Amino acid sequence: xxxxxxxxxxxxxxxxxxxxxxxQRWSLRxxxxxxxxxxxxxxxxxACDGASPTVLNTRLKALRQLGLxxxxxxxxxxxxxxxxxxxxLADLDRWANAWAERSAPERPQQS
Amino acid sequence: xxxxxxxxxxxxxxxxxxxxxxxQRWSLRxxxxxxxxxxxxxxxxxACDGASPTVLNTRLKALRQLGLxxxxxxxxxxxxxxxxxxxxLADLDRWANAWAERSAPERPQQS
DNA sequence: AATGTAGCTACAAATTATGTAGCGTCAAGG
DNA sequence: CCTTGACGCTACATAATTTGTAGCTACATT
Numbered sequence: 692x693x694x695x696x697x698x699x700x701x702x703x704x705x706x707x708x709x710x711x712x713x714x715q716r717w718s719l720r721x722x723x724x725x726x727x728x729x730x731x732x733x734x735x736x737x738a739c740d741g742a743s744p745t746v747l748n749t750r751l752k753a754l755r756q757l758g759l760x761x762x763x764x765x766x767x768x769x770x771x772x773x774x775x776x777x778x779x780l781a782d783l784d785r786w787a788n789a790w791a792e793r794s795a796p797e798r799p800q801q802s
Numbered sequence: 803x804x805x806x807x808x809x810x811x812x813x814x815x816x817x818x819x820x821x822x823x824x825x826q827r828w829s830l831r832x833x834x835x836x837x838x839x840x841x842x843x844x845x846x847x848x849a850c851d852g853a854s855p856t857v858l859n860t861r862l863k864a865l866r867q868l869g870l871x872x873x874x875x876x877x878x879x880x881x882x883x884x885x886x887x888x889x890x891l892a893d894l895d896r897w898a899n900a901w902a903e904r905s906a907p908e909r910p911q912q913s
Numbered sequence: 914a915a916t917g918t919a920g921c922t923a924c925a926a927a928t929t930a931t932g933t934a935g936c937g938t939c940a941a942g943g
Numbered sequence: 944c945c946t947t948g949a950c951g952c953t954a955c956a957t958a959a960t961t962t963g964t965a966g967c968t969a970c971a972t973t
Contacts, residue, residue, distance in 0.1 A: 706899075717825065787820045790883055
Protein backbone atom coordinates (compact mmCIF):
# COMPACT_ATOMS: atom_id res chain seq x y z
CA UNK A 692 0.00 0.00 0.00
CA UNK A 693 3.10 2.14 0.34
CA UNK A 694 2.47 5.06 2.63
CA UNK A 695 5.71 6.60 1.46
CA UNK A 696 6.97 10.16 1.40
CA UNK A 697 4.60 12.69 -0.01
CA UNK A 698 4.40 16.13 -1.52
CA UNK A 699 5.13 18.90 0.89
CA UNK A 700 6.56 16.71 3.60
CA UNK A 701 9.73 14.72 3.95
CA UNK A 702 8.61 12.97 7.10
CA UNK A 703 6.12 10.58 5.53
CA UNK A 704 4.01 10.82 8.67
CA UNK A 705 0.62 9.21 8.17
CA UNK A 706 -1.19 12.48 8.72
CA UNK A 707 0.92 14.03 5.97
CA UNK A 708 -0.02 11.25 3.60
CA UNK A 709 -3.60 12.05 4.43
CA UNK A 710 -3.12 15.79 4.02
CA UNK A 711 -1.51 15.16 0.66
CA UNK A 712 -4.41 13.24 -0.80
CA UNK A 713 -7.21 15.04 1.03
CA UNK A 714 -5.70 18.40 0.13
CA GLN A 715 -6.37 17.71 -3.52
CA ARG A 716 -9.62 18.76 -5.05
CA TRP A 717 -12.45 16.20 -4.99
CA SER A 718 -10.76 13.74 -2.65
CA LEU A 719 -12.82 14.68 0.37
CA ARG A 720 -15.87 14.95 -1.80
CA UNK A 721 -15.46 11.48 -3.26
CA UNK A 722 -15.17 9.87 0.15
CA UNK A 723 -18.19 11.84 1.21
CA UNK A 724 -20.37 10.88 -1.74
CA UNK A 725 -19.64 7.20 -1.23
CA UNK A 726 -21.14 7.31 2.26
CA UNK A 727 -24.39 5.59 1.34
CA UNK A 728 -23.08 2.69 -0.69
CA UNK A 729 -21.44 2.03 -4.02
CA UNK A 730 -21.67 4.41 -6.96
CA UNK A 731 -20.70 3.75 -10.54
CA UNK A 732 -18.03 5.89 -12.10
CA UNK A 733 -20.66 7.96 -13.82
CA UNK A 734 -22.98 8.22 -10.84
CA UNK A 735 -20.03 9.42 -8.81
CA UNK A 736 -19.27 11.92 -11.53
CA UNK A 737 -22.80 13.26 -11.31
CA ALA A 738 -22.72 13.28 -7.51
CA CYS A 739 -19.56 15.36 -7.65
CA ASP A 740 -21.25 18.05 -9.72
CA GLY A 741 -19.68 16.72 -12.88
CA ALA A 742 -16.05 16.62 -11.90
CA SER A 743 -13.97 15.76 -14.94
CA PRO A 744 -13.39 12.05 -15.52
CA THR A 745 -9.68 12.73 -15.64
CA VAL A 746 -9.34 13.93 -12.06
CA LEU A 747 -11.98 11.56 -10.85
CA ASN A 748 -10.04 8.63 -12.16
CA THR A 749 -6.77 10.02 -10.86
CA ARG A 750 -8.25 10.40 -7.37
CA LEU A 751 -9.91 7.03 -7.44
CA LYS A 752 -6.61 5.44 -8.37
CA ALA A 753 -4.89 7.17 -5.46
CA LEU A 754 -7.66 6.33 -3.02
CA ARG A 755 -7.61 2.71 -4.10
CA GLN A 756 -3.86 2.59 -3.74
CA LEU A 757 -4.22 3.87 -0.20
CA GLY A 758 -6.81 1.19 0.48
CA LEU A 759 -9.60 3.63 1.16
CA UNK A 760 -11.75 2.90 -1.86
CA UNK A 761 -12.35 -0.19 -3.93
CA UNK A 762 -14.09 -1.08 -7.15
CA UNK A 763 -16.77 -3.73 -6.72
CA UNK A 764 -19.42 -5.21 -8.98
CA UNK A 765 -21.83 -2.38 -8.15
CA UNK A 766 -19.32 0.39 -8.63
CA UNK A 767 -16.91 2.24 -6.38
CA UNK A 768 -17.25 1.84 -2.66
CA UNK A 769 -15.35 2.63 0.50
CA UNK A 770 -13.26 -0.06 2.10
CA UNK A 771 -13.44 -0.70 5.85
CA UNK A 772 -10.68 1.86 6.29
CA UNK A 773 -12.35 4.30 3.95
CA UNK A 774 -15.58 3.87 5.84
CA UNK A 775 -13.78 4.51 9.07
CA UNK A 776 -12.30 7.67 7.68
CA UNK A 777 -15.72 8.55 6.34
CA UNK A 778 -17.00 8.61 9.91
CA UNK A 779 -14.54 11.40 10.60
CA LEU A 780 -16.08 13.27 7.72
CA ALA A 781 -19.50 12.76 9.27
CA ASP A 782 -18.11 14.35 12.42
CA LEU A 783 -16.81 17.14 10.27
CA ASP A 784 -20.26 17.57 8.78
CA ARG A 785 -21.81 17.90 12.19
CA TRP A 786 -19.15 20.37 13.19
CA ALA A 787 -19.64 22.37 10.01
CA ASN A 788 -23.35 22.71 10.60
CA ALA A 789 -22.84 24.02 14.11
CA TRP A 790 -20.12 26.30 12.81
CA ALA A 791 -22.39 27.74 10.15
CA GLU A 792 -25.09 28.51 12.69
CA ARG A 793 -22.54 30.16 14.91
CA SER A 794 -21.08 32.16 12.05
CA ALA A 795 -24.33 33.49 10.73
CA PRO A 796 -27.01 33.37 13.40
CA GLU A 797 -28.73 36.53 12.23
CA ARG A 798 -28.75 35.48 8.62
CA PRO A 799 -30.55 32.14 8.40
CA GLN A 800 -28.78 29.52 6.33
CA GLN A 801 -30.75 27.59 3.78
CA SER A 802 -30.55 23.89 4.39
CA UNK B 803 -18.25 35.74 7.43
CA UNK B 804 -20.17 34.77 4.32
CA UNK B 805 -20.41 31.02 4.03
CA UNK B 806 -21.76 31.44 0.56
CA UNK B 807 -21.83 29.18 -2.45
CA UNK B 808 -18.58 27.50 -3.33
CA UNK B 809 -16.68 25.80 -6.09
CA UNK B 810 -18.02 22.42 -7.05
CA UNK B 811 -21.27 22.74 -5.20
CA UNK B 812 -24.39 24.76 -5.72
CA UNK B 813 -25.92 23.87 -2.38
CA UNK B 814 -23.71 26.01 -0.17
CA UNK B 815 -23.93 23.38 2.55
CA UNK B 816 -21.46 24.05 5.33
CA UNK B 817 -19.62 20.81 4.71
CA UNK B 818 -19.16 21.86 1.08
CA UNK B 819 -17.70 25.18 2.18
CA UNK B 820 -15.29 23.19 4.29
CA UNK B 821 -14.48 20.77 1.47
CA UNK B 822 -13.82 23.71 -0.79
CA UNK B 823 -11.22 25.33 1.43
CA UNK B 824 -9.76 22.16 2.93
CA UNK B 825 -9.51 20.57 -0.51
CA GLN B 826 -6.95 23.17 -1.49
CA ARG B 827 -3.31 22.52 -0.95
CA TRP B 828 -1.85 23.69 2.38
CA SER B 829 -5.17 24.51 4.04
CA LEU B 830 -5.22 21.42 6.22
CA ARG B 831 -1.52 21.80 6.82
CA UNK B 832 -1.81 25.41 7.98
CA UNK B 833 -4.50 24.56 10.49
CA UNK B 834 -2.36 21.67 11.64
CA UNK B 835 0.82 23.68 12.09
CA UNK B 836 -0.97 26.29 14.16
CA UNK B 837 -1.92 23.68 16.74
CA UNK B 838 0.63 24.73 19.34
CA UNK B 839 0.19 28.47 19.30
CA UNK B 840 0.80 31.43 17.04
CA UNK B 841 3.36 31.41 14.25
CA UNK B 842 4.65 34.35 12.27
CA UNK B 843 4.09 34.35 8.55
CA UNK B 844 7.65 33.21 8.00
CA UNK B 845 7.64 30.61 10.75
CA UNK B 846 4.48 29.20 9.24
CA UNK B 847 6.17 29.21 5.88
CA UNK B 848 9.02 27.18 7.29
CA ALA B 849 6.69 24.84 9.14
CA CYS B 850 4.91 24.17 5.87
CA ASP B 851 8.09 23.01 4.20
CA GLY B 852 8.53 26.34 2.48
CA ALA B 853 5.18 26.74 0.83
CA SER B 854 5.23 29.78 -1.43
CA PRO B 855 4.21 33.04 0.23
CA THR B 856 1.66 33.52 -2.52
CA VAL B 857 -0.47 30.49 -1.66
CA LEU B 858 0.19 30.88 2.00
CA ASN B 859 -1.21 34.37 1.98
CA THR B 860 -4.12 33.34 -0.22
CA ARG B 861 -5.02 30.54 2.18
CA LEU B 862 -4.57 32.69 5.25
CA LYS B 863 -6.90 35.27 3.76
CA ALA B 864 -9.52 32.62 3.12
CA LEU B 865 -9.12 31.03 6.53
CA ARG B 866 -9.40 34.42 8.19
CA GLN B 867 -12.48 35.22 6.18
CA LEU B 868 -14.05 31.99 7.38
CA GLY B 869 -13.19 32.92 10.94
CA LEU B 870 -10.87 29.97 11.47
CA UNK B 871 -7.61 31.85 11.70
CA UNK B 872 -6.67 35.29 12.95
CA UNK B 873 -3.62 37.50 12.92
CA UNK B 874 -2.51 38.56 16.40
CA UNK B 875 0.50 40.40 17.77
CA UNK B 876 2.52 37.17 17.90
CA UNK B 877 1.59 36.03 14.41
CA UNK B 878 -1.13 33.84 12.99
CA UNK B 879 -3.24 31.77 15.30
CA UNK B 880 -6.38 29.71 15.24
CA UNK B 881 -9.62 31.24 16.44
CA UNK B 882 -11.90 29.37 18.81
CA UNK B 883 -13.62 27.87 15.79
CA UNK B 884 -10.34 27.07 14.13
CA UNK B 885 -9.15 25.42 17.28
CA UNK B 886 -12.31 23.40 17.43
CA UNK B 887 -11.79 22.27 13.88
CA UNK B 888 -8.18 21.59 14.75
CA UNK B 889 -9.34 19.03 17.28
CA UNK B 890 -10.94 17.14 14.43
CA LEU B 891 -7.57 17.13 12.76
CA ALA B 892 -6.04 15.71 15.92
CA ASP B 893 -8.59 12.92 15.68
CA LEU B 894 -7.60 12.49 12.08
CA ASP B 895 -3.98 12.23 13.16
CA ARG B 896 -4.79 9.48 15.63
CA TRP B 897 -6.80 7.69 12.99
CA ALA B 898 -4.01 8.04 10.44
CA ASN B 899 -1.47 6.50 12.77
CA ALA B 900 -3.66 3.48 13.42
CA TRP B 901 -4.36 3.24 9.71
CA ALA B 902 -0.66 3.26 8.87
CA GLU B 903 0.03 0.46 11.31
CA ARG B 904 -2.81 -1.51 9.85
CA SER B 905 -1.65 -0.86 6.30
CA ALA B 906 2.01 -1.66 6.83
CA PRO B 907 2.57 -3.97 9.75
CA GLU B 908 6.19 -4.32 10.78
CA ARG B 909 7.13 -7.21 8.59
CA PRO B 910 4.70 -10.07 8.40
CA GLN B 911 1.57 -9.42 6.39
CA GLN B 912 -1.41 -10.87 8.17
CA SER B 913 -3.19 -13.38 5.99
C1' DA C 914 22.65 54.73 8.82
C1' DA C 915 22.63 49.82 8.86
C1' DT C 916 20.65 45.62 9.99
C1' DG C 917 16.98 42.49 10.91
C1' DT C 918 12.37 41.31 11.22
C1' DA C 919 7.58 41.67 10.21
C1' DG C 920 3.67 40.89 6.47
C1' DC C 921 3.02 40.71 1.92
C1' DT C 922 3.10 41.43 -3.56
C1' DA C 923 4.77 40.53 -8.57
C1' DC C 924 5.33 37.54 -12.05
C1' DA C 925 7.04 33.91 -15.11
C1' DA C 926 7.39 28.92 -15.08
C1' DA C 927 5.55 24.58 -13.72
C1' DT C 928 1.95 21.80 -12.24
C1' DT C 929 -2.88 20.48 -11.87
C1' DA C 930 -7.79 20.66 -13.25
C1' DT C 931 -11.47 21.25 -16.67
C1' DG C 932 -14.40 20.17 -20.54
C1' DT C 933 -15.41 17.54 -24.41
C1' DA C 934 -14.91 13.82 -27.34
C1' DG C 935 -14.40 9.25 -27.89
C1' DC C 936 -12.46 4.28 -27.18
C1' DG C 937 -13.14 -0.79 -25.97
C1' DT C 938 -16.18 -3.94 -23.63
C1' DC C 939 -20.24 -6.06 -22.41
C1' DA C 940 -25.34 -7.18 -22.08
C1' DA C 941 -30.04 -6.71 -23.53
C1' DG C 942 -33.58 -5.86 -27.38
C1' DG C 943 -35.28 -5.79 -31.99
C1' DC D 944 -26.45 -9.63 -36.31
C1' DC D 945 -26.88 -5.19 -35.24
C1' DT D 946 -28.11 -1.29 -32.83
C1' DT D 947 -28.56 0.83 -28.23
C1' DG D 948 -27.03 1.85 -23.94
C1' DA D 949 -24.22 1.61 -19.85
C1' DC D 950 -19.84 0.45 -18.01
C1' DG D 951 -14.80 2.13 -16.81
C1' DC D 952 -11.67 4.91 -18.67
C1' DT D 953 -8.27 7.72 -21.94
C1' DA D 954 -6.77 11.85 -25.03
C1' DC D 955 -5.89 16.32 -25.32
C1' DA D 956 -6.28 21.23 -25.69
C1' DT D 957 -7.61 25.04 -22.65
C1' DA D 958 -7.93 27.08 -18.21
C1' DA D 959 -6.85 27.56 -13.48
C1' DT D 960 -3.86 26.93 -9.67
C1' DT D 961 0.70 26.53 -7.46
C1' DT D 962 5.62 27.30 -7.27
C1' DG D 963 9.91 29.68 -6.75
C1' DT D 964 12.36 33.79 -6.55
C1' DA D 965 12.86 38.50 -6.03
C1' DG D 966 11.67 42.41 -3.87
C1' DC D 967 8.48 45.87 -1.56
C1' DT D 968 6.89 48.86 2.80
C1' DA D 969 7.00 49.37 7.54
C1' DC D 970 8.87 49.16 12.07
C1' DA D 971 12.28 48.24 15.70
C1' DT D 972 17.03 47.54 17.32
C1' DT D 973 21.99 48.62 17.07
